[in-house]
Amino acid sequence: MSANEPQEKYQDSELFRIRHSAAHIMAQAVLELMPEAKYTIGPAIENGFYYDFDLPRALTPEDLVQIEKRMRQIIAGNHPFVRRVLSADEARQIFKDQPYKLELIDGLEKGQFDEDGNPLEEKPEISIYTHDTFTDLCRGPHVESTRKINPSAIKLMSVAGAYWRGDEKNKMLQRIYGTAWKTPKELEQYLWQLEEAKKRDHRKLGKELEIFVFDEEVGPGLPLWLPNGGVMIEELESLAKEVENAGGYDRVRTPHLTKEELFIRSGHLPYYAESMYPPMELEGVKYYVKPMNCPMHHKIFASLPRSYRDMPIRLAEYGTCYRYEKSGELFGLMRVRSMQMNDAHIYCAEEQFEQEFMAVIGLYLHYFEIFNIEKYVMRFSTHAKAGLGKKYIDNERLWLKTEDMVRRAMQNGGVPYIEVPDEAAFYGPKIDVQIWSAIGREFTLATNQVDFAVPERFDLKFINPHGEEEIPLCIHRAPLSTHERFIGFLIEHYAGNFPVWLSPQQVRVIPITDSQNDYVYNVVKQLKALGIRASADVSAARMNAKIRSAQLFKIPYMLVIGEREMNEGKVSLRRRDGSRQDDLALESFIAIIQEKIKSRSGELI
RNA sequence: GCCGACGUAGCUCAAUACGGCAGAGCAACUCACUUGUAAUGAGUAGGUUAAGGGUUCAAGUCCCUUCGUCGGCUCCA
Numbered sequence: 248m249s250a251n252e253p254q255e256k257y258q259d260s261e262l263f264r265i266r267h268s269a270a271h272i273m274a275q276a277v278l279e280l281m282p283e284a285k286y287t288i289g290p291a292i293e294n295g296f297y298y299d300f301d302l303p304r305a306l307t308p309e310d311l312v313q314i315e316k317r318m319r320q321i322i323a324g325n326h327p328f329v330r331r332v333l334s335a336d337e338a339r340q341i342f343k344d345q346p347y348k349l350e351l352i353d354g355l356e357k358g359q360f361d362e363d364g365n366p367l368e369e370k371p372e373i374s375i376y377t378h379d380t381f382t383d384l385c386r387g388p389h390v391e392s393t394r395k396i397n398p399s400a401i402k403l404m405s406v407a408g409a410y411w412r413g414d415e416k417n418k419m420l421q422r423i424y425g426t427a428w429k430t431p432k433e434l435e436q437y438l439w440q441l442e443e444a445k446k447r448d449h450r451k452l453g454k455e456l457e458i459f460v461f462d463e464e465v466g467p468g469l470p471l472w473l474p475n476g477g478v479m480i481e482e483l484e485s486l487a488k489e490v491e492n493a494g495g496y497d498r499v500r501t502p503h504l505t506k507e508e509l510f511i512r513s514g515h516l517p518y519y520a521e522s523m524y525p526p527m528e529l530e531g532v533k534y535y536v537k538p539m540n541c542p543m544h545h546k547i548f549a550s551l552p553r554s555y556r557d558m559p560i561r562l563a564e565y566g567t568c569y570r571y572e573k574s575g576e577l578f579g580l581m582r583v584r585s586m587q588m589n590d591a592h593i594y595c596a597e598e599q600f601e602q603e604f605m606a607v608i609g610l611y612l613h614y615f616e617i618f619n620i621e622k623y624v625m626r627f628s629t630h631a632k633a634g635l636g637k638k639y640i641d642n643e644r645l646w647l648k649t650e651d652m653v654r655r656a657m658q659n660g661g662v663p664y665i666e667v668p669d670e671a672a673f674y675g676p677k678i679d680v681q682i683w684s685a686i687g688r689e690f691t692l693a694t695n696q697v698d699f700a701v702p703e704r705f706d707l708k709f710i711n712p713h714g715e716e717e718i719p720l721c722i723h724r725a726p727l728s729t730h731e732r733f734i735g736f737l738i739e740h741y742a743g744n745f746p747v748w749l750s751p752q753q754v755r756v757i758p759i760t761d762s763q764n765d766y767v768y769n770v771v772k773q774l775k776a777l778g779i780r781a782s783a784d785v786s787a788a789r790m791n792a793k794i795r796s797a798q799l800f801k802i803p804y805m806l807v808i809g810e811r812e813m814n815e816g817k818v819s820l821r822r823r824d825g826s827r828q829d830d831l832a833l834e835s836f837i838a839i840i841q842e843k844i845k846s847r848s849g850e851l852i
Numbered sequence: 853g854c855c856g857a858c859g860u861a862g863c864u865c866a867a868u869a870c871g872g873c874a875g876a877g878c879a880a881c882u883c884a885c886u887u888g889u890a891a892u893g894a895g896u897a898g899g900u901u902a903a904g905g906g907u908u909c910a911a912g913u914c915c916c917u918u919c920g921u922c923g924g925c926u927c928c929a
Contacts, residue, residue: 570929
């Protein structure tokens with residue numbers, strides 16, 4: 248279930264103090280290496296810490312080695328961390344050569360921001376921590392002395408760019424990431440986890456399993472789905488269609504292009520233009536490739552007069568969209584520029600909202616079960632007043648009203664969620680579902696958004712029981728995300744060992760010598776006739792090599808066939824986990840695999 | 853988009869800090885072997901070293917530009 252178990256807050260833990268203190272020690276080492284360095288902030292984060300510096304030159308990997316070495320020396324010095332509370336003016340005196348610190352002190356004095364740049368509720372005390380020769384503006388807490396850190400349990404990981412205060416208008420600083428643990432064993436364990444995660448990286452497995460490729464000549468962020476990926480897409484789409492048909496959805500199809508007018512009306516051009524491909528102009532008319540399907544679905548809703556008897560109307564489409572993601576934001580299949588979305592728009596009357604909204608949440612839970620997703624969090628994203636008219640449609644009354652409706656629906660439905668301000672879509676609040684793959688990597692996949700503004704802009708209406716025109720609410724939802732992101736997630740989640748129903752190749756039939764080839768062809772033919780994805784390996788290689796090859800492709804079932812099996816109409820079943828079942832009648836195997844496929848079993852063997 | 857690193861055969865990697873004849877394994881193809889649950893052996897072919905420009909007697913290696921990828925930042929399904 249969702250991760251809401253009570254536990255010690257990380258901020259109060261020993262590990263947090265170790266990491267935060269390690270950040271200070273690293274800053275000391277960096278300042279010794281480059282005395283002109285300006286230092287900014289350096290918090291503890293999940294699995295480690297970082298510190299941001301403004302440096303006269305770029306850091307090199309050799310610098311990191313030096314810095315790490317010096318950190319160990321400082322730790323060995325057993326210097327105590329000493330806290331001191333002081334006035335803003337005194338702090339300004341201490342940090343007079345550190346412009347970033349002076350900016351932070353101003354923020355603290357006005358009670359706006361803490362030293363990590365987070366907004367403050369009330370005006371804080373200003374404090375500094377000193378160890379050895381290094382003093383930092385800091386709220387703490389720290390370990391008592393540097394020796395409390397195990398010098399063999401820290402490691403500097405990487406250098407990266409980061410904007411001062413996370414704002415892209417500000418200067419780019421150099422950030423050093425480090426990791427720190429209580430014991431060397433824990434450090435090793437963490438590094439091992441990183442290695443394991445690399446093995447599951449969807450970019451690596453996607454290539455090895457021949458699921459997708461990127462081609463420089465086609466363009467960045469524009470994946471080509473190979474036949475194996477094509478199979479997975481087909482399977483996901485049939486699942487979605489099945490579920491949506493049962494849920495009362497109607498399927499529609501819409502073009503990839505539309506005239507500029509439509510996107511002006513929808514609000515995409517004013518609010519979303521920088522994520523859209525630029526227009527193409529023909530005969531004086533501008534056309535845009537669509538970044539979302541909603542405007543077309545709205546037009547379909549508007550194409551007929553609607554009565555309250557028809558409501559809700561649920562329009563579904565695996566729509567292909569194009570978004571101009573900035574080049575540095577692209578990431579394998581997870582962040583692409585062309586994508587196919589498990590999209591639908593639900594138009595309903597206000598009193599139908601709660602039921603419809605919760606039905607969508609129900610869909611998520613159904614899918615989570617199918618895909619063995621055990622850990623997730625519903626993130627309720629709301630607007631921020633400051634963004635009205637810029638990031639968000641300027642109608643505070645409707646924002647507050649719809650946010651309240653969503654909150655009530657979630658509470659009535661007993662669905663745990665966390666509320667995150669200032670992350671809504673431009674047209675309304677949304678629920679994003681954050682999930683964790685089997686190795687604990689986090690993804691934002693499904694989304695469920697309320698649109699209170701656009702139906703009005705599109706002049707959408709239905710006739711209510713009183714014979715009056717009423718504007719419907721619209722729910723945008725995409726429980727299976729996009730094919731790109733969802734399959735990327737599935738590859739990492741299953742490490743390529745997909746459940747049988749989803750496996751691009753389900754059965755590999757392997758003859759021991761080529762005198763069994765004819766029988767093998769016959770077996771494959773029978774399996775294929777039943778819709779099972781089977782192929783024969785009749786290459787010149789030996790049986791062992793064929794098994795290895797099927798194993799590397801993570802094909803769930805191998806049927807090994809020799810003289811004996813051929814004569815008795817049997818197969819020797821080898822599963823990808825290495826387990827075996829000999830002397831199995833072909834019909835028995837067919838019964839086994841058909842059951843797995845039909846039930847979309849989540850069992851991996 | 854920004855900071856930094858990287859780009860050698862279909863894939864994984866070499867090519868001795870300091871320029872001096874582009875190499876290996878796997879995959880592919882050919883031939884032989886006919887094999888009982890993770891690699892049979894031998895041979896053949898495969899490259900304008902991402903693209904373009906520059907320095908040099910000589911550039912995979914040094915410099916510049918462009919493209920792409922990766923680690924982050926920002927942004928997001």
